[in-house]
Amino acid sequence: MSEGAQYIALSHCWGTLPEKQREKSRTTTSNEKEWRTKGFLVEDLTRTFQDAISVTRKLGQRYLWIDSLCIIQGKDGDWATEATKMEAVFKNAYCTIAATSAKDSTEGFLNRLEEKGSQYVMVPESSHGKVYVYTSIDEDFDGDVIQGVLNKRAWVLQERALSRRTIHFTKSQTYFECGGGIRCEMLTHMQNANLSFQSDPEFPRSMRYRYVVAQIQLFQSLFTNYSTFGITDHTDRPVAIESLAKALAKALDTVVYYRIFKCFLHRSLMWQPAQNASLEKIDYKDNRMRPSWSWMVYHGQIQYLQLEFGEVEWDHSVQFMDDKPSDSGTSSESHGYVLEARVRRLRDCKINSEGVILDNEANEVGLVHFDTQLGNFLPEVACAIMGREARDDSDDDDVQRKYYVLFLAEGAMQLGRGTFTRVGMGSIQQRFLLFSDQDDTARIY
Numbered sequence: 001m002s003e004g005a006q007y008i009a010l011s012h013c014w015g016t017l018p019e020k021q022r023e024k025s026r027t028t029t030s031n032e033k034e035w036r037t038k039g040f041l042v043e044d045l046t047r048t049f050q051d052a053i054s055v056t057r058k059l060g061q062r063y064l065w066i067d068s069l070c071i072i073q074g075k076d077g078d079w080a081t082e083a084t085k086m087e088a089v090f091k092n093a094y095c096t097i098a099a100t101s102a103k104d105s106t107e108g109f110l111n112r113l114e115e116k117g118s119q120y121v122m123v124p125e126s127s128h129g130k131v132y133v134y135t136s137i138d139e140d141f142d143g144d145v146i147q148g149v150l151n152k153r154a155w156v157l158q159e160r161a162l163s164r165r166t167i168h169f170t171k172s173q174t175y176f177e178c179g180g181g182i183r184c185e186m187l188t189h190m191q192n193a194n195l196s197f198q199s200d201p202e203f204p205r206s207m208r209y210r211y212v213v214a215q216i217q218l219f220q221s222l223f224t225n226y227s228t229f230g231i232t233d234h235t236d237r238p239v240a241i242e243s244l245a246k247a248l249a250k251a252l253d254t255v256v257y258y259r260i261f262k263c264f265l266h267r268s269l270m271w272q273p274a275q276n277a278s279l280e281k282i283d284y285k286d287n288r289m290r291p292s293w294s295w296m297v298y299h300g301q302i303q304y305l306q307l308e309f310g311e312v313e314w315d316h317s318v319q320f321m322d323d324k325p326s327d328s329g330t331s332s333e334s335h336g337y338v339l340e341a342r343v344r345r346l347r348d349c350k351i352n353s354e355g356v357i358l359d360n361e362a363n364e365v366g367l368v369h370f371d372t373q374l375g376n377f378l379p380e381v382a383c384a385i386m387g388r389e390a391r392d393d394s395d396d397d398d399v400q401r402k403y404y405v406l407f408l409a410e411g412a413m414q415l416g417r418g419t420f421t422r423v424g425m426g427s428i429q430q431r432f433l434l435f436s437d438q439d440d441t442a443r444i445y
Contacts, residue, residue, distance in 0.1 A: 006061055007062075007065050007094060008061050008093060008095055009064075009159075012048055014104065015103055016232075021046065025068055025069075026073045027077075028074045028077065029076050046106050048106065055167070086244075087244070090159050093164070096159065096164075098169065099150060100144070100150045100151065139188050139190070144172055148168075152229055153230055155236075157222070164201040178201065179201040204250075207252060208251050219268075223302070224303055231299075241259065259294060259296055260294055262320055265320070266318060269293055270386065273371065277301040278372070279298035279302070281372060291337070291338070292444070311389070313387055314387040317342045318340070318341045320340075321339070323337060341385060345382050346381065348432060349365060351378055351381070353378065355367055355368035355426070357426075365428060365432055367428075370423060371424050381424075383405035385404075387403070387404045399429070403427060405426065406422050408421065408444060419442070420443070
């Protein structure tokens with residue numbers, strides 16, 4: 001393909017296929033040389049890929065990008081390198097074809113059955129050419145697309161968000177989504193205010209022109225939604241949204257590390273398990289240390305603590321720090337950034353099994369949202385101060401002021417005394433934090 005040539009990108013569900021069918025839908029080190037030199041027959045590909053080729057030709061385009069064919073899969077493939085380039089692939093595509101109705105690559109998406117309710121009359125000649133008169137207008141973008149099988153997959157969020165324009169092929173009808181909004185086959189024009197950024201061809205660059213409140217709401221909404229989506233290999237959770245996170249960081253002129261934005265550091269850190277949800281620690285097979293304060297360490301649904309602007313005085317000691325281990329045998333690349341914050345011990349209180357912090361008279365004085373279910377084992381915790389409840393200068397009752405904190409365990413992960421890892425998030429009244437004259441900070445891994 002020549003430089004600057006236009007191409008179509010396919011967004012699709014891989015599905016769980018038998019080995020024989022998988023070989024028809026992916027490039028591997030065993031077939032890559034033969035496919036590149038001798039080519040392959042279109043009819044030998046799976047149905048979804050054949051349909052995508054048909055649509056590409058109808059759109060007058062010569063090139064089609066399909067991840068499982070254009071990226072060498074399996075052992076010794078180039079997936080680890082190419083998977084981080086999805087921003088360029090989907091942002092630069094002429095159009096993205098979304099096989100929204102197909103649960104795997106064998107189903108296809110052009111085999112839709114006409115329904116009785118979709119009857120229409122075609123007027124062959126008018127001042128605007130052919131006109132179609134429908135017996136009923138039946139569009140359901142939310143049900144057809146948002147709730148469709150494809151858009152419940154984690155990888156697809158960034159594909160859709162980064163695409164300039166997308167054609168969604170669903171079971172009931174086809175939708176076209178671009179900067180001008182959404183149109184269905186019946187030519188109904190729709191707008192979705194909550195998801196307008198996904199129809200914005202300038203996204204994520206347009207983020208910089210939004211108010212700060214809107215920027216925070218958008219990234220929190222994106223990550224909250226992403227955490228609900230399915231992913232086959234849990235260790236892919238950071239990778240499947242990496243391109244989108246980097247694109248957002250570039251637009252905001254900031255650093256993002258394990259989906260924590262430096263420019264919104266405090267609010268990025270105030271995540272917790274969603275209501276009635278539980279988080280499970282992901283078993284990464286390599287020896288790299290992942291930051292305990294990132295939700296990328298876990299699989300499961302999260303939510304962010306919702307705090308109004310002006311409601312909290314954020315603590316300025318909280319910051320990213322380059323991790324430069326003194327042990328010459330430890331690679332700094334294994335750590336990247338660590339978090340630095342003021343850490344304080346608790347006093348005159350205890351935490352029950354439900355995370356409620358009680359004083360000596362059993363009054364509730366704080367709350368912990370533990371990252372994982374700890375059962376009957378409750379570790380001794382310290383607090384990293386993120387901020388405190390904003391109050392008028394005239395209010396002298398500081399001892400009951402609420403502090404927003406990360407709850408920490410000391411010496412975990414073989415890091416030794418004086419080093420901390422996150423175990424939860426929550427709040428506590430000031431009088432139960434042990435302050436001293438010294439304002440020391442500690443590192444949180």
